[in-house]
Amino acid sequence: MYHKSVTELSSLTAEAFKTFLDSFDTVLTDCDGVLWLEMKALEGSPDVINTLQDLGKKIFYVTNNSTKLREDFEKKGKLLGFKCQLDQMVSTSYIAAEYLKAKGVQKAYVIGSTGISQELDKVGIENFGIGPDILNSELGKLVENYQPESNVKAVVVGFDPHISYVKLMKASSYLGDPECHFIATNTDESFPASQNLIIPGTGTFVSAVATCSGRDPTVMGKPHHFIVDAISKNYKINPARTLMIGDRCNTDIMLGSNCGFQTLLVLTGVHQLKDVKNFTETKQEGLVPDFYLPKLGDMLPLIQQVIN
Ligand SMILES: [Mg+2]
Numbered sequence: 001m002y003h004k005s006v007t008e009l010s011s012l013t014a015e016a017f018k019t020f021l022d023s024f025d026t027v028l029t030d031c032d033g034v035l036w037l038e039m040k041a042l043e044g045s046p047d048v049i050n051t052l053q054d055l056g057k058k059i060f061y062v063t064n065n066s067t068k069l070r071e072d073f074e075k076k077g078k079l080l081g082f083k084c085q086l087d088q089m090v091s092t093s094y095i096a097a098e099y100l101k102a103k104g105v106q107k108a109y110v111i112g113s114t115g116i117s118q119e120l121d122k123v124g125i126e127n128f129g130i131g132p133d134i135l136n137s138e139l140g141k142l143v144e145n146y147q148p149e150s151n152v153k154a155v156v157v158g159f160d161p162h163i164s165y166v167k168l169m170k171a172s173s174y175l176g177d178p179e180c181h182f183i184a185t186n187t188d189e190s191f192p193a194s195q196n197l198i199i200p201g202t203g204t205f206v207s208a209v210a211t212c213s214g215r216d217p218t219v220m221g222k223p224h225h226f227i228v229d230a231i232s233k234n235y236k237i238n239p240a241r242t243l244m245i246g247d248r249c250n251t252d253i254m255l256g257s258n259c260g261f262q263t264l265l266v267l268t269g270v271h272q273l274k275d276v277k278n279f280t281e282t283k284q285e286g287l288v289p290d291f292y293l294p295k296l297g298d299m300l301p302l303i304q305q306v307i308n
Helices: 014-022 045-054 070-079 092-102 114-122 139-145 165-174 202-213 226-232 249-259 273-281 296-307
Strands: 026-029 058-063 089-091 107-111 126-128 154-157 181-184 242-246 262-266 291-293
Touching: 014 296, 026 045, 026 226, 045 058, 045 296, 058 070, 058 226, 070 089, 089 092, 089 226, 092 114, 092 154, 092 181, 092 226, 107 114, 107 165, 114 126, 139 165, 154 165, 154 202, 165 202, 181 202, 226 249, 242 249, 249 262, 249 273, 291 296
Parallel strands: 026 058, 026 242, 058 089, 107 126, 107 154, 154 181, 242 262, 262 291
Antiparallel strands: none
């Protein structure tokens, strides 16, 4: 019986690599853990992305990160040496705002950061909830004095370093209204970090709100299709000629598998080869990439050998 297996891209012959390079004209690339870590570009990543672009490939930078505006991502990309324009940047806060605008929502409660509130502002959706909101009396007093805002038709949950008991209570209470949309920017469990730390991600807070409210969120980020829908509004994606690059199998690679793209895993972020081996053995084929590279920068010499 056939089981999907992963190929190291560097192991291809020059001819086979050329075939691979010619097989796609659109690239969706994750950012954190593929292109950069925090404020540092990963070695060789800008050269690879810029070279692919020079070869005529259309690049989209797709991130589950909800903390920044698209403009911020564009600025960061440029600062770190990537050729990029605003219309190539796709972030979950932007998609969430567009989604809620299309649903006619006028007011939203936000667990998250200014990346979300500013994207909501841009589409004219009133919103509140950003910043610290902690229990500074006894719980009984808070409950007694609680005054919900009226007409809240969406709760948006993104990354929020000020997550608190009070915020979980408010979010879940607004979700008691079945007409109130429950939007999660993403469900990433944790962040890739350069130290021996686990940094809780948005998925941690989404689970808490889902548990408390008994509601399932609509998830904007990878591996769900909304990111691809947003790109498809202005650009025709041919899945058979699209490559998805990522460092996390359950978001990036899964999105690629769900959409029929080729997939490339780089080992500079969350998932490693031992994880892929585990996904293969447990037959979770959607999580198994077609190709892998230790780092994206390793593609540069492969490209150079076939274009020179
Ligand atoms: Mg990543």
